[in-house]
Amino acid sequence: MLRSAILLPALCATTLHAAAQQLPADTVKGLIRDLSRELALKHPGFYRYHTPAYFARYTDSLTATVTGPLSELETFRKLKPFIAQIGCLHTELQLSDATRAAMAQRPVLFPMQLYFKGRKAYVLRNLSGNKAIVPGSEVLSINGRSIPQILDVLLPSIAADGFNQTLKYRSLFYFFPLQYCRMVEVTEQYTVQISHQGKASTHKIKGALTKDIATPGFMMPPDFSKPLELSIHQATAVLSIHTFADSDLKEYDQDFKLFMVSAFADLKDKGVQHLIIDLRNNTGGSDGNAVFLAGYFFDKPYRYWNRIEVTETIARQITGEAEQYYNKPVQEGNRWLWQKAKVVNDFDYYEEQQPALSPFRGKVYVLTNGFTMSSSADLAAVLKYNKKAVFIGEETGGGFQGNNSGMMPESEMRPSGLVVTIPLQKYYTAVDSTLYAGKGTVPDYPVTYSPQELINGKDKEMAVAENLIRKPSK
Missing domain, CATH: 3.90.226.10 (2-enoyl-CoA Hydratase; Chain A, domain 1)
Known part of the structure; x- marks a missing residue:
């Protein structure tokens, strides 16, 4: 689809911006209200799958959850499910370049490719170096969180057209390590509970950098001879x-x-x-x-x-x-x-x-x-x-x-550093x-x-x- 940088001014007039700063609660609430207003005015499909009354209630409910200062990443975690509620795979929310660069320099990625089937997850590729974790094993929990609990956080944050689920699950298949650290926690240590052939075991593994685990079709573009x-x-x-x-x-x-x-x-x-x-x-x-x-x-x-x-x-x-x-x-x-x-x-x-x-x-x-x-x-x-x-x-x-x-112009949500893409x-x-x-x-x-x-x-x-x-x- 054609991309253009015209027709969408910055969401907020203020020029303050620092990736690591804590945003006051009132500022975050203002960002939520500003984003909702901009979407209503400029996104032609904002009400394609939900009514104005639904989004008014959702906005009020989301705003009420902000009770103290939030970092850029914490604000991102608040807004990402809101964006996904629209039911538009072309509406995007991105962390600032500075925050993404800082995260990319740390070994925080879960070092496995997982296959999610229903409410369960299975190891497709084990890139952790721990040979005791066999491909095909079921993952029961990660850092004390069950797979259903993790899915309850991740699935609502992934944008897809309408009420589609196949895109969400395929996105997890290719990008789960990135989605986990952005939406759940940023950590360099993982405790994983595994079940293999009816036997449960627990393993401690280290997080990874993208270069440590990325292969064609997983965390990087697929490999084909010609398009x-x-x-x-x-x-x-x-x-x-x-x-x-x-x-x-x-x-x-x-x-x-x-x-x-x-x-x-x-x-x-x-x-x-x-x-x-x-x-x-x-x-x-x-x-x-x-x-x-x-x-x-x-x-x-x-x-x-x-x-x-x-x-x-x-x-x-x-x-x-x-x-x-x-x-x-x-x-x-x-x-x-x-x-x-x-x-x-x-x-x-x-x-x-x-x-x-x-x-x-x-x-x-x-x-x-x-x-x-x-x-x-x-x-x-x-x-x-x-x-x-x-x-x-x-x-x-x-x-x-x-x-x-x-x-699909991009606009910086100042002072948070977050960038939103709104299709027109x-x-x-x-x-x-x-x-x-x-x-x-x-x-x-x-x-x-x-x-x-x-x-x-x-x-x-x-x-x-x-x-x-x-x-x-x-």
Whole structure:
């Protein structure tokens, strides 16, 4: 999605700032009220899943919990669940650069990759150096806190579209060490209670630096040869799309549209009848690329988005320099409709879209998980609604009915040092508004894993797709 640094002033006028300072209770309460007011005025999806009355009660309740001075980190822990309540994966809250840098210099990360299944956690990778902790073991508690108690803190702090849970659990899978120290405690020593083959044991382990535990796909970006990959075997092809972001593609010297033109020409020349599209861990990118791909699965004009909305506050800010780039939003009743821009084409796709000149005629299978987000989730929703593919895996982390994104300016919440990102456009995908309310695209064939299957490196989603191709359902 397009990012922009315009249209959002700092939340507070005061210029005081020191990462380590204690903020008086009244200052923290003011930050909560200021943030709530800014979100109501500028976030078009603030009330997408909850009513104004709900957020008024939530704000009052949260403010009442502030009874004394708080540090930046303590303030962050108050506000992070508030941000997540919006149900918008693009609304972010970050610690200041100074605080993050200070934490990164200390060995405070929990040195294991955990797999959370329901209310339980299992060791997938043990990076602590303690060989007595065997992968596959269940983690019962960390520093005296049970796993359910930890989940009760972490899950409400992770932002996802609507009421989605698959994104939250996948986020824990990849980033639990970071989330634990930011939301629960900062410590260099861990006491872990483990259960293996029915026997409980307790172990003391040391915290780690990021460089000590990060591996591709855990605490760092995944490792793949190219962002776009196509393999063809007889009448079946696998198209792996790891990103829709042009910036990522450029690093690998790939052009999305050129790659797809070539790929679909190959599919036609080689008589491919079954196409597996892998969108797992595709967190989004350019809407234009996602729309371009969608066109290959339609043989007549179709709709991708229904409309894009902004708040009245943002609509009225399209003046002066901003008006040189963007057209003025149009008021329709009590909503403001965002229009195509004058300079960029990022907002063009609420109009009727044309199919590709040579659409794919075979059967399509799409693999998704909780990290199928943003433009990737929009594509999944459009294909699902129009019955253009069979979906396998997990519910997408991005919403079926749309998201809030577009221009996403950052603003420093002075004097705390915290930085909030507020998306300014509210997108509605061209789907039935009564389907999957508050959810992502739900798979036709849900896939779950046992800890041992993950340890063994099984790819169950791909196996399901291959089995459907071999034994098509009646």
